[in-house]
Amino acid sequence: MNPLSLALALGTLPLLAQLTPPSLPHLLNSEVVVSESGTAVTPPAPPRARxxxxxxxxxxxxxxxxxxxxxxxxxxxxxxxxxxxxxxxxxxTYEQWTALLWEEAKATAAGQADNRLCVTIGDSLTQWLPPGIFVGDRLWLNQGISGDNTARIRQRLGLLEGTRPSTIFLMAGVNDLIAGRSVEEVLFNQQDIIYQLRSRYPQAQVVVQSILPTNHQAVNNEDIRAVNRELAQIARREGAVFLDLYPHFSDEVGRMQPEFSTDGIHLSDRGYALWQTFLQQVEDQLARDPSVFNRI
The missing domain is CATH 1.10.60 (Diphtheria Toxin Repressor; domain 2)
Known part of the structure; x- marks a missing residue:
């Protein structure tokens, strides 16, 4: 795959460009009927269900x-x-995913021009964020990989090399806890990730998001809360913004609210809609005044 041929003319992209998939040839899945003149007519295939x-x-x-x-x-x-x-x-494979993220980043860097660039980094929760969150002059790279943990994210931050992010949103750690890794290990990796992002992309605002609550026996919400408490302090020490999403997704006892999740961990459409609202609000505020969160 030649990255030069994939350079995007991002500066001229329309708002959420509409793309209509080509239809199947009319002869597929169609019946031949005969008109009043006796001529065989092939009606068009019904439109593809989206x-x-x-x-x-x-x-x-x-x-x-x-x-x-x-x-x-x-x-x-x-x-x-x-x-x-x-x-x-x-x-x-994991290698195929990282290769795809690398190519997407190179193509974006080639055509970024003066557009703001938002980057989301994380695991499957991030990977499945629906398109269309950041629009207008704001471009968006989704750098989430299903099943990823903080140790592997530490190793792949260079995939963004060449881009000029304006805002980087980070959410990671739940897969570490599911796998039985300690709170201390998660925090060590998180601190290094934040440090690397601040060092590699000094022009960017780094937004560290809390780990979301779960309603699943695979992970203990007490551990999640312990990580989040320390993560807030680490983010502030490193000059990053901390976005505490946990209370907005949890019920009265600290578990994931059922309507926001499909299985107690992964998000439903309603859960994603809530998350997107926070991402949009934070990005809008940072675009207007990058120092706004430093005054809170």
Whole structure:
């Protein structure tokens, strides 16, 4: 894949460009009828029902298709390139995901121009953020990978090399806790991630998000709260913004509210809508006044 051929003309992208997938040939899944004149007529196939990716294999193929078409996935409708991804079955490897993120970042860097760039970094929660959060002159790179932990995120921050982020949103750590890693290990890795982001991209505002509550036996919310308490202090010491989402997603006993999740960990459409509201508000405030959170 030649990255030069994938450079995006981002400065001229329309607001959430609409892309209509090409229809199947009319002869597929159609019946031949005869008109009054006796001429055989093939009616057009019914329009394809619009669907959105619901597996990692489908999401990967959709993003790959967008990249190869020279378009930014996060600015397209969720059903884009449906004919190319709807039959995808093969899950990508971790190496394939990182390669895709690297190519997306290079293409964005080549065409970023003066646009603001928002980057989201994390695991599957971040990976499945629906497109269209940041619009207008704001570009968005989604650097989430399903199943990722803080140790691996530490190793892949260089994938953004060449870009000029305005805001970087980080959420990570729940997979570490699910795997039985200690609070101390999660905090050590988080501190290094924040330090690296602040050092590599000094022009960017780094927004460290709390780990969300869960309603699943695989992880203890007490551990999550312990991480969040210390993470808030680390973020402030490192000059980052701390965004505490935990209380907005939790019920009266600190568990994930059922309506915000599909399985107690991953988010439902309603959960994503709530999260997106906070991301948009924080980015809007930072765009207007980058020092606003330093005064709180």
């Amino acid at each position: 669907r959105v990716p619901n597996t990692t294999a489908q999401l990967y193929q959709q993003r790959l298709a967008a990249l190869e078409a020279g378009q930014l996935y996060t600015r397209l409708p969720r059903h884009s390139f449906q004919e190319l991804w709807e039959t995808a079955r093969q899950n990508p």
